[in-house]
Amino acid sequence: KAGVTQTPRYLIKTRGQQVTLSCSPISGHRSVSWYQQTPGQGLQFLFEYFSETQRNKGNFPGRFSGRQFSNSRSEMNVSTLELGDSALYLCASSNILAATTDTQYFGPGTRLTVL
Amino acid sequence: DQQVKQNSPSLSVQEGRISILNCDYTNSMFDYFLWYKKYPAEGPTFLISISSIKDKNEDGRFTVFLNKSAKHLSLHIVPSQPGDSAVYFCAASDPGGGADGLTFGKGTHLIIQP
Numbered sequence: 550k551a552g553v554t555q556t557p558r559y560l561i562k563t564r565g566q567q568v569t570l571s572c573s574p575i576s577g578h579r580s581v582s583w584y585q586q587t588p589g590q591g592l593q594f595l596f597e598y599f600s601e602t603q604r605n606k607g608n609f610p611g612r613f614s615g616r617q618f619s620n621s622r623s624e625m626n627v628s629t630l631e632l633g634d635s636a637l638y639l640c641a642s643s644n645i646l647a648a649t650t651d652t653q654y655f656g657p658g659t660r661l662t663v664l
Numbered sequence: 665d666q667q668v669k670q671n672s673p674s675l676s677v678q679e680g681r682i683s684i685l686n687c688d689y690t691n692s693m694f695d696y697f698l699w700y701k702k703y704p705a706e707g708p709t710f711l712i713s714i715s716s717i718k719d720k721n722e723d724g725r726f727t728v729f730l731n732k733s734a735k736h737l738s739l740h741i742v743p744s745q746p747g748d749s750a751v752y753f754c755a756a757s758d759p760g761g762g763a764d765g766l767t768f769g770k771g772t773h774l775i776i777q778p
Contacts, residue, residue, distance in 0.1 A: 591753070592768035639708070654710070
């Protein structure tokens with residue numbers, strides 16, 4: 550069974566630009582969650598999508614958005630990039646809502662650098 | 665306001681000895697806790713979990729202890745092996761009403777010395 554895949558793995562953007570990251574969950578999983586990892590803040594929850602609907606949202610500004618397609622693949626978009634958005638963005642999939650007692654399977658992440 | 669705290673950014677342990685990683689939380693609504701292990705350039709992988717109805721869960725060399733009154737949990741690794749060198753994240757979930765997914769600590773970098 551293939552794991553969670555994220556593309557691209559590395560990305561360099563400049564301030565003010567926008568970026569779209571992609572995540573393909575494990576086959577059969579309907580939940581995709583996005584996390585931001587930075588050295589200072591650790592792992593922070595961005596949002597969760599389940600069956601194409603955003604179910605949970607973390608404390609991030611509206612510049613961070615996402616969507617999920619009917620095949621459960623998810624995209625995350627960050628508009629008007631700031632230097633502080635430089636981070637590792639992790640996607641995780643699970644077969645039920647992540648906020649319940651299930652465990653999540655993480656992808657390798659997309660390393661975003663904003664210059 | 666950090667709801668899950670891992671106060672030791674790093675920990676160095678000799679191979680064969682016990683590694684103890686600690687985690688404190690402030691939200692009394694958390695009732696499910698997980699530990700993840702992360703190697704460089706890889707996503708975190710699930711290690712072990714514990715429900716609040718238990719105070720101990722064991723899986724091979726890994727044991728997690730939960731002290732609800734102290735809002736504290738710990739991960740014990742016995743014996744520690746070189747492959748255990750990684751960053752360990754403690755995470756908590758509030759399935760009853762949480763709208764914030766999993767809440768993670770900042771991680772502890774465990775270094776196993778030969």
